[in-house]
Amino acid sequence: MASSARRSLSARRVAGLIRKEVRQVLRDPSNFVVALILPALLLFLFGYGVSFDPRHYDLGLVVEQPTPETGSFAASLNNSPFFDVEISRDRRVLEPKLVAGDLHAIIVLPANFAEEAYRRHSAPLQLIVDGSDPNTANLVEGYIELLWVNWLEQESISRGSAIASPPISIEHRVWFNAELASRNYLVPGSIAIILTLIGSLLTALVIAREWERGTMEALLATPINVAELLIGKLTPYFILGMGSTGLSALLAVIVFDVPLRGSFLVLFAVSAIYMLTSLGQGLLISTLTRNQLVAAQIAILSSFLPAFYFSNFVFELESMPTVLQWVSYAVPARYYVASLQTIFLAGDIPSVLIFNAAALSVIAAAFFIITLFRTRTRLD
Amino acid sequence: MLTRLFALIKKELLATARDRQTRFIVLIAPPFLLLIYVFAITQDVSNVAIGVVNQDQGRFSRDILERVVGSTRFRTVTYYETVESLGEAIDAQDVLVGVYFQADFSRRALRRQPANVQLLLDGRRSNAAQIVSGYFYRIMASYNLALLDEYGIVAPTTIVSRTWFNANATPLWSATPALFAVLASIVGFMVSALSIARERELGTFEQLLVSPLTPLEILVGKTVPSLMIAVGSSVVMLIFSVFVLGVPIRGDLLALFGSMIVFLLSIIGIGLFISSLVRTQQQAVIGLFIYMIPAVLLSGYATPVANMPVGLQWLTQTNPITHFIVICKAIFLKDAVSSDIWAHTWPLILIAIVTLSCGTWLFNRRRG
Numbered sequence: 184m185a186s187s188a189r190r191s192l193s194a195r196r197v198a199g200l201i202r203k204e205v206r207q208v209l210r211d212p213s214n215f216v217v218a219l220i221l222p223a224l225l226l227f228l229f230g231y232g233v234s235f236d237p238r239h240y241d242l243g244l245v246v247e248q249p250t251p252e253t254g255s256f257a258a259s260l261n262n263s264p265f266f267d268v269e270i271s272r273d274r275r276v277l278e279p280k281l282v283a284g285d286l287h288a289i290i291v292l293p294a295n296f297a298e299e300a301y302r303r304h305s306a307p308l309q310l311i312v313d314g315s316d317p318n319t320a321n322l323v324e325g326y327i328e329l330l331w332v333n334w335l336e337q338e339s340i341s342r343g344s345a346i347a348s349p350p351i352s353i354e355h356r357v358w359f360n361a362e363l364a365s366r367n368y369l370v371p372g373s374i375a376i377i378l379t380l381i382g383s384l385l386t387a388l389v390i391a392r393e394w395e396r397g398t399m400e401a402l403l404a405t406p407i408n409v410a411e412l413l414i415g416k417l418t419p420y421f422i423l424g425m426g427s428t429g430l431s432a433l434l435a436v437i438v439f440d441v442p443l444r445g446s447f448l449v450l451f452a453v454s455a456i457y458m459l460t461s462l463g464q465g466l467l468i469s470t471l472t473r474n475q476l477v478a479a480q481i482a483i484l485s486s487f488l489p490a491f492y493f494s495n496f497v498f499e500l501e502s503m504p505t506v507l508q509w510v511s512y513a514v515p516a517r518y519y520v521a522s523l524q525t526i527f528l529a530g531d532i533p534s535v536l537i538f539n540a541a542a543l544s545v546i547a548a549a550f551f552i553i554t555l556f557r558t559r560t561r562l563d
Numbered sequence: 564m565l566t567r568l569f570a571l572i573k574k575e576l577l578a579t580a581r582d583r584q585t586r587f588i589v590l591i592a593p594p595f596l597l598l599i600y601v602f603a604i605t606q607d608v609s610n611v612a613i614g615v616v617n618q619d620q621g622r623f624s625r626d627i628l629e630r631v632v633g634s635t636r637f638r639t640v641t642y643y644e645t646v647e648s649l650g651e652a653i654d655a656q657d658v659l660v661g662v663y664f665q666a667d668f669s670r671r672a673l674r675r676q677p678a679n680v681q682l683l684l685d686g687r688r689s690n691a692a693q694i695v696s697g698y699f700y701r702i703m704a705s706y707n708l709a710l711l712d713e714y715g716i717v718a719p720t721t722i723v724s725r726t727w728f729n730a731n732a733t734p735l736w737s738a739t740p741a742l743f744a745v746l747a748s749i750v751g752f753m754v755s756a757l758s759i760a761r762e763r764e765l766g767t768f769e770q771l772l773v774s775p776l777t778p779l780e781i782l783v784g785k786t787v788p789s790l791m792i793a794v795g796s797s798v799v800m801l802i803f804s805v806f807v808l809g810v811p812i813r814g815d816l817l818a819l820f821g822s823m824i825v826f827l828l829s830i831i832g833i834g835l836f837i838s839s840l841v842r843t844q845q846q847a848v849i850g851l852f853i854y855m856i857p858a859v860l861l862s863g864y865a866t867p868v869a870n871m872p873v874g875l876q877w878l879t880q881t882n883p884i885t886h887f888i889v890i891c892k893a894i895f896l897k898d899a900v901s902s903d904i905w906a907h908t909w910p911l912i913l914i915a916i917v918t919l920s921c922g923t924w925l926f927n928r929r930r931g
Contacts, residue, residue, distance in 0.1 A: 213846045216853065228857055232875050233866050283903045284889065315737045315892050319867065325697040325704075332704045336711065365866075368687050380852065388845045476757070477584055479848045484592070492603040497865055499691050501610050501638075501659075504602050521656065524687040534655045 192414075196407050200415030208419045217385050218423045222377045222431050229369035230439040233497075240287040240323055242266045243277035248294040252338070256292065259334050265326055281313055288312040288323045300338075367442070370435045371527040372496040374428060375519045376487075378454065381424045382461025383486035387468040387478040390416060394473035409558050413551075417462045424458040425451065435527070445526035453526065453536065456543045457519040461486070463550030464515070470557050490516035495524075518542045567776055571784030575758070579792055588753060589796050593746045594803040597739070601808065604738045604865070610638040611695055614649045614658035617642070621669020627680065630702050631662070636695070653685050660684055660695050739810045740891035741864050743800055744826075748858075748884055751793035751827045752851055755834030758785055759926075760847035782926055786831055786919075793827045804895075814894035818904050822890045825911045829883040832918025839925040858884050883914050 208214050244260060246253045260268050269286070271277050280286045291309040293299070299307035310327055312320040393399040402412060432450060435441040443450070464486050472478045492498055493507065494516040500508055511517050518539040525535045579585050613631070617624050632640055641658060643649040649661045661683035672678040682699060684692035762768040771781055801819075804810045812819070837850035859865075861875060862884035868876055879885045886907040893899035893907075 213841075213849045216849055221853065221856075224853070224857060228860050232857075232871055233860050239869075279900070282893075282897055282899055283906075284893070315896050316867065322694070322697050325701045329700050329704045332708050332711075335708070339711075384848070384852075388848065392845065475844050476761075479844070480584070480588055480592075484596075488596075488600070492600055495688070498603050499688070501612075501691070507599070507602055525656075528687045529654060532654050 192408075192411055197411050197415050200402075200407065200411065201418050204415055204419045208423065214385065214423070217381060218427050219430070221380060222374075222427050223434070225373045225377060226370060226431060226434050226439065229373045230366055230435075233365075233369060239267050240265055240319070240326075241285060242268050242323075243280060243286045243289040244268050244270045245274040245277060245289060245291040246270060246272060247292060248296070250297045252297045252300055253292050255338070256296075256334055259330060259337070260290075263326070263330060278311075281311065284313070284315075286313070287319055288327070290327065300335075366439060367528060368524050369497070370439050370441050371523040372494070372520050374431045374435075374454070374523055375457070375494060375496060375516045376490055377427050377431060378424050378458055378519075379461055379486055379490040379516060381420060381427060382458055383465040383468065384479065384482045386417070386420050386462055386465030387472075387482040388475055389420075390466060390469035391472055391475045391478035394469065395475055409555060413466065413554070417466065420462060421455075421458055424461070425455065428454045428458075441527055443527055444530040446531055449531045449536065450523075450526050453519065453522045453540055453543075456540055456547065457515065457522075460515045460519075460543050460547040460550065463547050463554065467550050467554045467557075470554050486516075489514040493517060494520040496520050513546075515543055515546050564780065568780050568784055571776060571780065572788050575784065575788035576791065579754075579788070589750060589792055590799055593750055593796050593800050594807075597742055597746060597800055597803060598807065601735060601738050601742050604742060611636060611660060611691070612639045612641070612658045613637050613660045613662060614641050614643055614652050616644070616646055616649045616661070616663045618666040619664040619668035621673070623669040623672040623678070624664040624680075627664075627702070627706060628662075630706060631699075634698065634702065636698050649683065653683060656685065656687075658685075659688065659691060660699075735808065736810050736896060737892065739804050739808055740895040741888050743797075743804060744884060744887045744891045745859055745862070745864055746800060747793065747797045747823070747827065748830045748887070749855065750796045751789065751830040752834045752855060754792050755785065755789040755831040756838045756847045756851055757844055758789065759835065759838035760841050760844045764843050778927055779923075782835070782923055785835065786828075789831045789834070790824065790827055793831070794824065797823060797827070810895060812895050813898035814904075815898075815901070816894075818901065819891070819894045822887065822904065822908045822911060825908060825915050826883055826887040826890075829911060829915035829918050832915060832920075832922045835922035836918065836925050839922065839929045858882055861885070862888055864888060880910065881914065883911055883918075886911050886914075 242260065244257060246257065257268065257270060260266055269277070269280075274289065274291055277286060277289050281289055289311045291311070293307070293309070296307050299305045308331065310324065312323055314320050390399070393402070403409075407415070428451065432443065432447070436443050465482065468481050468485070469478050472481060489511075490496070493500065493503075493511040493514045496516070500511050500517070503511075522536055522539045525532055529535075579589065615628065617628065628640075631637060641652070643652065646663055649658075649663065652658045653661055661681075663681040663683060665679075665681070668678050668680070680699075680703070682696060684696060686692060759768065762771065772778075776784065801812070805812060833854060837854065838847060841847045841850055861871070861879050862868075862882055863879070864884070868879055868885065871879065889907050890904055890911075893903055
């Protein structure tokens with residue numbers, strides 16, 4: 184009789200355990216820090232602080248011999264919204280500033296600039312960029328090359344030898360995020376980080392503590408079975424995570440003006456699947472380690488850092504070495520970040536969402552099956 | 564007094580050295596993480612998948628596509644029949660950038676009417692999209708120059724471009740100093756923040772308090788070993804950076820060590836502060852996140868400080884990690900003059916004094 188009672192789920196036992204767990208969560212203020220303050224902090228940081236959108240670049244211009252040509256070139260630099268220009272006659276004045284990081288690049292117009300500018304295969308212009316930030320260096324080079332071609336055209340027009348428009352130009356259309364604000368994809372992406380922290384880190388710590396203190400054995404000695412125990416333990420954190428998702432989505436839309444082109448319903452559905460994956464991971468970590476300090480380290484190494492680095496959230500997976508790209512397929516956050524960015528910026532696109540939700544479900548199932556197996560073998 | 568202090572320092576070091584897990588986070592994990600994540604944070608956008616719709620059969624679109632395909636930046640070029648199917652490919656994130664030539668493109672270009680190449684970018688990944696459009700601008704700039712030359716309007720000239728400090732613009736070189744600074748701070752923080760919290764949780768903190776050690780001695784006895792461990796861990800990472808990753812250290816090693824010690828002291832000060840504030844290791848770990856996430860994000864590690872709003876730029880001046888990243892880049896890559904390094908070292912000294920004083924103050928208040 185006892186064994187049949189232990190096999191089926193009992194609503195009463197689960198409810199009792201959930202009540203106990205909720206009380207425990209409510210009593211530790213650090214849970215609120217993770218569930219409320221951390222999400223607000225992350226959203227604030229990604230909404231206001233961290234940005235890939237360049238404002239302006241500080242540029243040094245060395246004019247060795249002022250002529251009308253150097254004057255008009257300096258003017259076209261000054262007119263560009265991208266640059267703050269500092270002009271000097273001597274490159275020795277500007278070079279130390281490049282070393283100190285006060286300038287992003289230096290353009291040198293040599294004394295023979297006016298003659299060289301129109302000579303075939305000449306190199307009238309020297310550009311020195313600070314390579315300690317290669318991305319910025321690359322962008323600055325691109326802007327200046329384009330500006331140079333435009334200036335050459337303008338000059339030839341003013342000398343009366345040219346057509347009135349450049350031969351071919353680029354028309355730029357950005358889908359889903361027309362103003363190209365990095366905020367629009369960083370804010371949705373940070374929801375993935377928040378759920379990872381709640382699901383994996385917090386859960387791993389809490390359950391590892393029960394193992395560490397021996398209260399887990401006490402619970403297992405009661406009539407409750409493993410499945411009931413897992414449901415009871417995880418439900419409060421699941422609710423905490425879904426609450427955080429709702430709060431973050433509201434803040435994203437209301438405070439940070441991030442568009443939500445998909446529906447709340449789909450957002451919650453995908454988030455619920457990710458929350459299960461994350462909880463499954465936290466549970467597995469705590470079951471395997473049974474020690475808070477180790478659980479915290481493993482959770483940080485195996486779930487928080489990968490969610491940050493290998494999910495296309497901030498760092499581009501496509502530009503990483505192939506081995507790391509392969510690793511990223513095992514990172515649940517990868518599928519969730521892709522879903523979040525799609526739901527917020529593109530809408531409910533089934534082809535993206537079904538694949539990602541299926542991948543998440545497979546990973547979640549794997550975590551739970553391993554956990555169930557490990558918990559049984561150790562105690563029966 | 565010194566004997567007592569030495570005994571405590573020795574005990575702390577032994578406790579760290581004997582614990583397999585602590586040894587792992589302090590000595591093995593940091594170089595390992597450095598190796599993995601340095602490749603992850605290289606923000607160079609290459610291997611981009613692009614989609615093309617070419618309804619134009621003329622020479623101009625062929626020329627441009629030839630230049631695009633020839634670029635090493637783009638991994639795969641997929642051709643689509645219609646703009647709609649290209650749009651679906653962008654929706655499904657199969658391609659990051661779409662290139663579209665209308666049917667009259669070459670005809671217009673030939674008549675020297677304005678001709679447009681349309682670039683369709685996926686704004687869900689605006690950073691990558693912007694960088695890629697930068698590549699396109701460079702390709703178009705050089706093609707336009709070639710055309711203007713062909714028309715006899717402008718002679719082709721080249722810009723001689725030189726990249727200082729990182730001649731091949733290797734992203735790895737610039738990522739390493741920044742990641743080194745962040746990992747060093749995490750080690751310093753973990754060691755100091757968990758030390759007192761663990762003793763409190765295990766109940767051994769009371770034993771320390773009833774020993775003949777004065778509170779100040781306990782504090783120094785916690786700070787010095789934390790510093791020694793963090794410095795040791797940093798040295799392992801430095802050796803790893805130079806010999807495994809091949810990153811140069813061009814500047815003064817002595818200056819690097821000097822500023823590193825001040826930097827680690829300022830981090831340990833914050834660690835001790837949080838360690839005194841919390842009751843359990845779990846809370847200490849949460850404290851670590853609450854401090855480290857904003858500190859790392861606002862340090863210029865992932866995105867340039869210059870992109871931040873002015874108010875936050877001021878705030879980053881109080882962040883030790885910001886200053887140490889600048890120092891590390893200056894010493895690793897630039898062989899910067901000592902006045903440039905000093906400009907970021909004295910703020911670190913001020914920050915260290917403030918954080919260590921706060922740590923001491925809170926430790927004294929909460930030791931009972």
